[in-house]
Amino acid sequence: MNSQQAEPATPEDPELNTRVTNYLLNHPTFFEHNPDLLLALRVPHHTGGTISLIEQQVRILRKQLETERNRLSHLISRAREYETLSARLHGLVLQLLSVNDPEHLCHLLKDGLRREFHAEAVSLKLFPLAPAENDQLDPLTAAFRDFVEREHALCGPLNEEKGVILFGEMGVAMRTAALIPILADGQSGVLAIGSADPERFRPEMGTDLLDQLGEIVSHKLKAVPLAPCSHF
Numbered sequence: 001m002n003s004q005q006a007e008p009a010t011p012e013d014p015e016l017n018t019r020v021t022n023y024l025l026n027h028p029t030f031f032e033h034n035p036d037l038l039l040a041l042r043v044p045h046h047t048g049g050t051i052s053l054i055e056q057q058v059r060i061l062r063k064q065l066e067t068e069r070n071r072l073s074h075l076i077s078r079a080r081e082y083e084t085l086s087a088r089l090h091g092l093v094l095q096l097l098s099v100n101d102p103e104h105l106c107h108l109l110k111d112g113l114r115r116e117f118h119a120e121a122v123s124l125k126l127f128p129l130a131p132a133e134n135d136q137l138d139p140l141t142a143a144f145r146d147f148v149e150r151e152h153a154l155c156g157p158l159n160e161e162k163g164v165i166l167f168g169e170m171g172v173a174m175r176t177a178a179l180i181p182i183l184a185d186g187q188s189g190v191l192a193i194g195s196a197d198p199e200r201f202r203p204e205m206g207t208d209l210l211d212q213l214g215e216i217v218s219h220k221l222k223a224v225p226l227a228p229c230s231h232f
Contacts (some may be wrong), residue, residue, distance in 0.1 A: 082206070082209070085116065085117075085209060086209060088116045089116060089209055089213060092108075092112045092113070092116060093213075093216055095108055095112070096108060096109075096216060096217070096220055097220075099220070099224065100223075100224060101224070102224055102225070102226050105220065105224050105226075106124065106226070106232045109122065109124060109191070109217065109232075110122045110124075110232050113191075113193055114193075117178070117193050117195075118195075118200075119193045119194060119195045119200070120170065120173070120174065120194060120195055120196050121166075121167040121170045121171070121174060121192075121193075121194035121195075122191075122192065122193050122194070122232075123166045123167050123191075123192045123194070123232060124182070124189065124190075124191050124192075124217075124226075124232060125144070125165075125166065125189045125190050125192070126182065126184075126187045126188070126189035126221075126226055127187065127188065127189060144162075144165075144179075144189075144190050147179060147181060147190060149181075150181050151181075151211075152181075152207050152210075152211050153178055153179060153180045153181070153207040153210035153211055153214060154178070154179045154207075155176070155177070155178045155179075155201040155202060155203060155205045155207065155210075156176060156177075156201060156202065156203040157175065157176055157198070158171075158174050158175065158176055158177040158194065160172055163177070163194065166190070166192045166194065167192070167194050170194070171194070173196045174194035174195065174196060175195065175196055175197065175198040175200075176194070176195050176197065176198055176199070176200050176201040176202070177192050177193060177194045177195065177201055178192070178193040178201045178205075178207075178210055179191075179192050180192070180193075180210050180211075180213060180214040180217075181214055182214060182217055182218050182221065183218050184218050184221035184222050184225065185221075185222050185225070187221070187225075187226075191213075191214060191217055
């Protein structure tokens with residue numbers, strides 16, 4: 001190596017930085033063939049000192065490993081939560097299958113879903129699929145008519161107006177909700193599970209279990225119909 005040190009390039013030279021970066025990316029074994037250069041490199045430390053490039057790489061890898069561990073831990077936690085909820089909902093579905101009384105059905109849905117989802121409010125709203133031409137749409141139908149055409153449940157924030165329509169006075173305190181479309185013979189509607197926790201139902205949550213629940217309730221309502229605009 002030349003004993004005379006070259007004038008270091010300033011980090012403000014973007015073109016040179018790009019060329020060096022591209023070269024190193026295209027030649028990942030460069031430092032293996034130039035170990036002396038690798039040992040001579042130093043990276044400024046936030047405390048004012050310097051650390052070697054290898055030490056810096058180790059630190060970066062450790063941070064990446066910690067991030068991946070946290071991500072894996074989160075995924076495992078969510079998987080366990082999903083498995084537990086699936087088992088609990090299975091028990092609720094078995095109870096629903098044996099119900100033949102509308103009042104008992106409403107009671108079972110309200111108490112069962114509130115318990116299994118750790119929610120503060122549960123509501124089932126139904127309305128005719130095709131109201132008469134001269135009938136004025138009620139607030140419920142107007143607010144959720146487009147929703148019932150969805151194929152999948154919807155989770156996320158709930159505004160106060162729709163919260164009150166769904167849950168009455170309790171709706172003012174509901175911050176998030178899971179909305180499940182219901183479709184029975186001649187009727188459509190929404191099965192809503194509300195929570196005061198702003199993080200309880202998030203838009204990125206999976207809806208597989210909720211979709212299955214909606215299909216089961218829709219099927220059950222064909223055998224045990226409720227009156228249009230009935231609610232709890």
